[in-house]
Amino acid sequence: MSQRLPRVLSGRDLPLAELTAARIDGEVYSVDECFSPLDEFEIAPHRALALLASFPPRLIAERHTAAWVLGAQPAPPTVHQFCVSIEARTRPTIALRMSVREVVIDAEDLLQVAGLPVTTPLRTAVDLVRCSGDFDDRHLPLVAELMRIGGFGVEHCAELLNRRRNLPDKRVALARLIAAAALRQT
Template sequence: MPPSLPFLLDRTDLHLAELHAARLDGDLVGVGDRFSPADIAGTVDLRGARELRALSLLPRLPVGLVVERRTAAWLHGAWAAPPGPLELCVRSDHRVRVVPDVAWSVRQAVLRPDELILVRGVLSTTPLRTALDLLRLPPDDRYDGRHRSAVITLLLMQTSGRERAAAALHRSPHLPHKQRALDRLAALSLR
């Protein structure tokens, strides 16, 4: 029986040129900055695809940080490619020492346990919390059609997504940019 390839390959497995050549030949599929054999990537369901994306993020993440915003949207399958830099946060009730790096941006956030999900060792905001964070982005952060599409996708991942999002916003009296999020939520057309 021939040896099987790992779920994800990177520069430690093959030269970068060989990985990209195999991707161009259709043998590999890009998953973040790593590569997956096409027969594996082509047969996974939505949950499996999220797990592959989480595995591709895991080696790059500092311990104790949470994947959020556009990076979480990519993890959940609502954003086309992982953003650079990765968008991460430190929970306000945790103390984490993070060495600054151009590979990520880090902010502090108040997160409840029900707003977090663990996917293959990667701690991320849930689809609902991710949608709320994207809705609350400031105007100078270029909230555009890609963001609206991601929010719609994230809200459609759950039953009554729009209603749950509106209820979560109304439940939080001191949430920054709450009115902006409510206005953007009302402007979305969910079918």
């Protein structure tokens, strides 16, 4: 009886040289810094497992990283974006391929995907429009896709924005959300 390979393989499972050779031979494909057998379709749990294999498990995937895990963004970001609850009192980890910020976050803002905490499509969309310094019109289709995946509209985003007092950039975020919603309807 042959043993089935894990859904996501990392350097902990096999040497990187062997995994790279298997990718060249067409036996596995890349999932961020990990690999998956060809008979596995890449879905959210694969992307989450790849992150769990590469980054500390206490981190919450957010913004572009969450969008990638949720399937709204086709490729992983160059620098993964994570957050930790401000109440967790943890020190952000310093690494080249990631950024970590402390945030106020509620349990309803989180999903568990294969054991990885990920911001919901709603929270991800709101964070992208509010906290992305490089946000421009190229990001609108991403926000529209998150709206489609999560099945929410601008009114839901406004509710989330209004839950917090003194939240910076609410007006800018709302204008971006309205533009994304208009794009979604075309």
